[in-house]
Amino acid sequence: MEYKAKVIAGLLTATCVFSIIALILSAVNVKDVFLPPGTKYGLVFDAGSTHTALYVYQWPADKENGTGIVSQVESCTVNGSGISSYADDPAGAGASLKPCLAKAMTIIPAEQQRQTPTYLGATAGMRLLREQNSTKAEQVFAEVTKAIREYPVDFRGAQILTGNEEGSFGWITVNYLLDTLIKFSFAGKWEHPQNTEVLGALDLGGASTQITFQPGVTIEDKNTSVLFRLYGTNYSLYTHSYLCYGQTQALKRLIAALHQQAQRSVRRGLPFGEEGDVVFTITLLPQAFSGFYYTFSFLNLTSQQSLSHVNATVWDFCNKNWSKLVETFPENKEHLHTYCVVGLYILTLLVDGYKFDEHTWSNIHFSQKAGNTDIGWTLGFMLNLTNMIPTEALELVKGQQPSLWAGAISFIVLAIVTGLVAILLQCFWKSK
Incomplete structure (x- = not known):
């Protein structure tokens, strides 16, 4: 009987010791942490x-x-x-x-x-x-x-959206995706990039075209200026949208003309050169997306080829036999008739309208996506909108090192097991 009592006492003592150790471990090095x-x-x-x-x-x-x-x-x-x-x-x-x-x-x-x-x-x-x-x-x-x-x-x-909103939100998208607004540093935190030049944005839609960039000088015309605050930094931009100068609207005016006459027709109709809108564009490092990309991608002209090469390629395509084109590109038959005129229109828009030349043409990057994200106005719209969505407060909890937490759990388990063994033995011996 004395032996049984010693066994039970030993188990209960072990249970108490294990519980005390678990309590100590759970209280050691506890810190306030945010989830x-x-x-x-x-x-x-x-x-x-x-x-x-x-x-x-x-x-x-x-x-x-x-x-x-x-x-x-x-x-x-x-x-x-x-x-x-x-x-x-x-x-x-x-x-x-x-x-x-x-x-x-x-x-x-x-x-x-x-x-x-x-x-x-x-x-x-x-x-x-x-x-x-x-x-x-x-x-x-x-x-x-x-x-x-x-x-x-x-x-x-x-x-x-106004044309200027569409253009400026597209500018935000381009610069955000290409890490000129904020960048994850090697220090493991988000920082404003130093000595990084922001990019311009050229957007060609179906019914309008937009140009947006940071001019570096005061913009006197308030109808073409917009101010954003993103990640704690202010950006003053020039942006201008030309309604009815998107590719679909241009096609409606040009599709009946012969390809050889189309370029001259576009030049007569362009609205540029009257207001000094594009005097800064030769210094741009622009991203051209939407309609700019789709047409030039089909023509295989998105690899920063020279302006003379681009011009020759577009005209070479326009001079091809139609039946031969249909035979060569059967999967593109629906839009095949547009690539010549739109290609000429893009050339005219960028060269005669925005004044890019052989020296500055190589600055233009024709892109559809950056990473896995589509380039367009919607991401810039969402980014700007987050400025007005309240920040959720982080939840504060008590935490400790995983090794200490694991040790505390282990001793809790041991305390429970030894306590249960003591109870079971006590019940068994009583029944005997």
């Missing part, structure tokens, strides 16, 4: 003149100097033409958005969907429709609003 920031999501529809796309973005809730570190999660191209093409069928415009919205709902966690800010920004196609028939434009917006509100998101409205 990693949560993730916020945002949705932006780019309702262009020729098509609509939905972009899903995310960013850490804590932000950097007031601006989010935004990344693209997904993109979805809406079937059909741009929403302005539904002027006589506004309900169709709303219905066309639903498949992409449904796809976005599979990406954003259900518990965050109702807090996800969602926007629709329409560009030059809707600007033109509003000028031609404001009633039809309002009906299209009413239907797309109705469709988006069927989904559990924080819809904050559909609006027509």
Whole structure:
């Protein structure tokens, strides 16, 4: 009997010792730590003149100097033409958005969907429709609003972006993706890059074209100036949008002309050279995207070839036999007839309009994406918007080193096991 009592006492003593050790380990070197920031999501529809796309973005809730570190999660191209093409069928415009919205709902966690800010920004196609028939434009917006509100998101409205907004948001996208606004340093933190020149942005859409850059001098015309504060730094930009000088609108004026006459027709119609708009552009390091990229990519001219090479390539394409082109590019038959005229138009726009020459042409980079992110106005729009979305406070918790925590857990387990063994032995011996 005395032996049994000693065994039980020994087990209970071990249980107490293990518990005390676990308590000591759990209290040693405890520090206040912040949990990693949560993730916020945002949705932006780019309702262009020729098509609509939905972009899903995310960013850490804590932000950097007031601006989010935004990344693209997904993109979805809406079937059909741009929403302005539904002027006589506004309900169709709303219905066309639903498949992409449904796809976005599979990406954003259900518990965050109702807090996800969602926007629709329409560009030059809707600007033109509003000028031609404001009633039809309002009906299209009413239907797309109705469709988006069927989904559990924080819809904050559909609006027509001004040309200057479209151009300046595209500038933000380009410079953010190419690390001229903020960069993750070797020190493991986000910093403003030193001695890095910001880039210009050239955008060619279906109904308008935009040029945006930081001129380095005071912009006297307030209609072409915009100010942004991003990651704690102020940027004063020159931006100008030319409505009706996108490639689709240009094609409408030029498609009936012979290719040899097209270049002269464009030159007569360009609006440049009257206001001194582009006197700074020869110093730009611009990124040319959207229509600039798609046409020159087809012509294999996106590798910074010389201006003389580009000019020769475009004219060589224009002089090819049509039946031979169809035979060579059967998969591009739908758009094949546009590449000659648009190629000539781009050359005229950049050379005669923006005054790039053989020396400065090599500065232009024709791009569609940077990394896995599409270049366009939507990311810049979302980045600028994060300035106005409140930062979530980080959650403060008590934490300790993993080794100490693991040791405390181990001794807790030992204390429980020895205590249970003592109880079981006591019960067994009593039953005997």
